[in-house]
Amino acid sequence: MISSWRRIRRTRAQGVKVDAAAEVSVPTHFRCPISLDLMKDPVTLSSGITYDRESIEAWMDAGNRTCPVSNMVLRSLDPVPNHAVRKMIQEWCVENRLLGIERIPTPRIPISQSDAREMVTRVASAVERKDWGLCKEMAAKVHRVVKESERNRRCVRSSGAGAVLARSFEELSRTSGFEENSSALEEILSTMTAILPLGCDAQSSLGSADSLRALAWLMQSGNLSARRNSVLSIREVVSGNKQRVSALSLTEGSTSALLKLIKEPICPVSTKSSLVVIYYMVTLDHPLREKVASEFSNAGLVSLLLEALVDADRSVCEKALGVLDGMCDAEEGRKSLILHPLASPLLVKKLLRVSDLASEFAVSTLWKLGRVDKGGEERFLGEMVELGAFQKLLVLLQVGCGDTTKEKATELLKSLNARRETMSECNDNHDFGVLKRPR
Template identity: 30%
Template sequence: MDAISIPYLFRCPISQQVMKEPVTICTGITYDRESIERWFEEGNLSCPSTMQVLETLDLTPNHTLKRLIQAWCSSNSGIQGTHNISSSNPDEKEIEQVLLNIRNSSAHLGNLRTLADLAKRSERNMALIAASGGHSALLYILSRREIMCREEALAILASLPIHEAKEECMSALKSPTTIDMISWFLSKGSMDARLHAAQVLYGLLTADQNLKAVFRPDEETFQNLNLLLQDECQSAVKTALEVLLIISPVRRNRMRAVEAGVAVTLIEILSQANSKLTEKALSLLEILCQSAEGRASVCGHPLGIIVLVQKIARVSEVGTDAAIAALWQIIKKCKTPSVLKDMEEAGGHLKLSFMLQVGCRSSIRQRAKEILRAQRGKS
């Protein structure tokens, strides 16, 4: 009877136990973090429920479901399987005290490291720090002079859920002063600080869709995002791609991204056979090809046309669409003999003919036809 009374949606599809840390994968299905991570560690690259091959192994915390589970567990504490999940948190009082110390004590570095340790213990602690005004306390440290304290505060800020910040904290996070501080860390900070600055910036841009319209990054910001794209750390590359994907649709940002060498770096990323970030790189390159500068960078690179052709039908549907759209932009406005030659040598005709046979979206189908006509010398 106890088992029957547990709501179905609260159970992990793998373990059939009440979820402690619900996370959602790209198929839209939610699992307990421990169970799905073990599934991936065993070499599985598919969704356990549908067996669909996953385009990405990213895990998105399901905060709403987690709060619902915690509330339900608090009112049903006698049910078997819920004793390890409680709305109470032994770290809660310590979090409140540490945040108070950060504001009132001079021992900032020690308190920040204690707060960082608390944040690492669980996602719930991160949410508690955010709900307790943690963003505000960390912004206070960022405004001070001690560089070690500032970088420690920035690292914690990057780990917190921006969307759960209090309204007054969100206003402060989006202020020109804070944006200038983040830009400073992107330019002047250590490599870790640059990554954390980019993560904070990404969090802000996704939390407020209107911010990208008023955010005006300078040339140095794009140069440093391009440096992150070249980093060996996959997290750094992914974060830089995500930030650039959000801000590059704005025309002035496209131009500055190309001037900073982003298009060339993307081609280098795409030339690596097994990059997990191919889809994002193709999507960003397609955006850059909407500008004359972006098309010139791709055409001027020895591998530019080749990598776009090679990725057709070899990535996800989104990646294939982006590759064809980028080629269409180039053929439409840069149909030079050298471009057509590169297309032919890379097997563009065969790839695009194959796409027309297997079927694709009508807009992409039309673009594939136009590219083929250009290759054959038809009007």
């Protein structure tokens, strides 16, 4: 025991995180039979076996209706808190505190379905009376409950909280001067984000013109949390719904707010969500697409995305390349890419380096930029040859790709081949050394 304590002190002095429970011998009856870890919230099933709540609820959520240890069919799926074992564990933690064991906190009792429905009903009642102060207070209470545990979150979601909160947000957005109640909007939005994904009714309410206007305003002018939650909610609302994408495109300030999230990133999640929303907007099969792409292009989106591609991770690369591919369907977006000095080097570089999806988007973008006959496009094709695009496209066809990508790559190769004989190519051999032919 002394040697263990000395080892803990020595590793802590070196800045190494120590798992104290692994160093100290934990009594067997304090360990969860499923996870084998020290129980933080011991509960007993109708079989008489005690487990940690998180582990046994995950077991039952998987569809199991038997006790994992005894294999007995459970008469009740409601675990009962074992206060006696929990107190014994807490006392043991206190006794071993000098060995680095922290006392487990007394767990909160999870809310019941009836408790969740009551809170949701009070939110709805506050909305009917236009009492936005009470609405904010109740939304904050729901949010606190949701953050306590995953079980609470599921319970609140199943009580219909998403639809009620979305209606509250929509009603408040309809009021004149809703900006004065921005704190209530932010609290409602924060609670909704905590219980994502939302149902159809909630998405319908958030997809209204008033709600989108308020979301765009919060995305532009709210605090960091509100801006993040706004774009997450918008992504949830417009996903796969062309009508709502069109409505968002017509919402004043939406394009500048989305662009701001890329120019001034808050977190990876918000950046990726904004890219997904922009992708929906620039690939919309609607006359608005040209207008939206022009707005993004004039605001400098192409430059931002190309700069982000330099050292972006896989997910951001895929989404950024998807947006650039969509921008090429509009005249302004295509011109911005043709004239940008980083366009051809980065698009060629991303071929075969990120993922199959990224390569498909890169090929599609290069194909759209290189299929125009005259002008700056000729220069663009020449740059592609110098950058080794011809050989990369050949390798792409050899390792395999989708039919549409294969057709575009083949057409590009024909255009590039006519320029190869008079131009020197830059062949970066290490790009292809790790590739293997498919079996």
